[in-house]
Amino acid sequence: MWKGILEHYRDHLPITERTPIISLQEGNTPLIRAETLSQELDIDLYFKVEGANPTGSFKDRGMVVAIAKAVEEGSTAVICASTGNTSASAAAYAARVGLRAIVLVPDGHIAVGKLSQAVMYGAEVLAVKGNFDQALDIVRSISEEHPFTLVNSINPYRLEGQKTAAFEVCDRLGEAPDVLAIPVGNAGNISAYWKGFVEYHEAGVIRRLPQMWGFEAEGAAAIVRGEPIPNPETVATAIRIGNPASWKLAVRAQRESGGRIDSVSDEEILQAYRRLARAEGIFAEPASAASLAGVIKMREKGQLAPGARVVAVLTGNGLKDPSTALEAVAVKPRVIPCDPEAVLRAISERGMSHGAL
């Protein structure tokens, strides 16, 4: 019986006797073999489905630690900047323990599902006329001067919690994969996974380390370009970040693991996004598909050996961003009269064009 990551990975986390063991049963997410795509790409591909977490993204792993520590330290309010997933997670765990949550989101650039979450959980949501990077600067400075606990990933407890996803991958496979492919936005998650793999390696749980492959969106590829991007743009709003907070840690993960940080275009992201849903029955948010898009791109470029075991991290649930899904597919359901004949006609017509979408 799963009791959440504070309980399950207690020995690997910065927990004291005074840390409240809270949980919404985050973690223990599916690792699903991509039966169709493994065959099509001639690799051994798995998806780590982080959208199955309580608020629908990997952020819950780090947030449960950050919030538990905030409670332990006597905090009464938390604050963060967010492209949406962090705010949903902060709001949920703050609600669970009765803390006040203040979240800053970039006005007009947050998926509707994420906004609905933060609002429902009772967070105080402020939409700032700026982007994520600017919002992060503000909450950083405010948290230094005022009694609000910062729960962005520069809060070290966040990465501590997030590293448990690497533990789970190893626990399931019995070993690290050859390649861990992951979307890169603020660059905290790739850093956290690397920390997890290194700790398991040092503890003797795994015998080898994976290559870390991070993929930024082309319009927000600060690390790939080697400089911050003042106005990042991408359909993958969750990684629409131009100045990653964990930049150095991410580059270290890439170097130490002999991996790569590359970028994928919005078109490649949306293609991978659709292919994932149709081939495997997994609906992830657009940013999540950056990992699969990167794997496909590298395989096509001959940078990935046949048969390689690859785990692609799907960071968030597709339900976070239904509008992008409907636009990406560009198919409106056909509206027809409510009688069997009309339905049968539509079925045989659609049958003719099936697969053409």
Added chain:
Amino acid sequence: MWKGILEHYRDHLPITERTPIISLQEGNTPLIRAETLSQELDIDLYFKVEGANPTGSFKDRGMVVAIAKAVEEGSTAVICASTGNTSASAAAYAARVGLRAIVLVPDGHIAVGKLSQAVMYGAEVLAVKGNFDQALDIVRSISEEHPFTLVNSINPYRLEGQKTAAFEVCDRLGEAPDVLAIPVGNAGNISAYWKGFVEYHEAGVIRRLPQMWGFEAEGAAAIVRGEPIPNPETVATAIRIGNPASWKLAVRAQRESGGRIDSVSDEEILQAYRRLARAEGIFAEPASAASLAGVIKMREKGQLAPGARVVAVLTGNGLKDPSTALEAVAVKPRVIPCDPEAVLRAISERGMSHGAL
């Protein structure tokens, strides 16, 4: 390591040697204790969070069985009518195994998240100008005459799969609860839970049976009123059903268990929906909150003893229906300039009114 319900509950399911053991790692969903609400209501309350399933609802439990059996029987296409959750689930599992999926939904009465799922997974979505009950009549008649496997809950494999949720409740608690509270729409789920409890009781896994408490939405309360409702209306679209297919089974579950089938108003549903998110950090879809709304109503009416152990089933993920959430809370995020002073001003103003929402 969880492998999905076909594998885990194999001995309790109608599986043969020829049944393909498919999975998106459905089942094994959180049972979360309601810490705050248990105290406020003076009962021992748990939530069975079915929104954590792969497509975000309890439907995945039954669908994985129905689709596996369809494959076993050589079917190449499945068809269903749906208020949204069934279509999402059917589309995902059909995609996973390469079957064609045809889904009928009531035009204009399906939550945006659910529509985005069915479309993304590649189902052929037909929006009929009618309600769920009419759409169900059509797919029933079509499946009798044509080679499409019907995967609505009148397909017996569906309820077989859904009963596993009752197994999980008992496996976690070590015994059945005093009361199992559950939303009632098409009435398949209350019937499936009862089947699960009875089977576990007969197998000696549990020593006593729970009371089954089902709650319909007031505007779609056919069973409570004792007659079909031609034009059901409720904000809880997932249970907007006026002529439940499993009506008789549901009444039997209620009678045999000494339980009740009652109704809750849209206002009670929306209040429970908000309270759940704010008190416990759990975001479920509106229809799910019918179970909590019913528990609150019964407790207030003195129909539920202090200290009673109650499991309320939350059938679907709140992200399925972000629009209702934003409307229910009726708070638009405040848009402010991107500078620390403006943010601090907003925080202190909001802080003054915090809790007033």
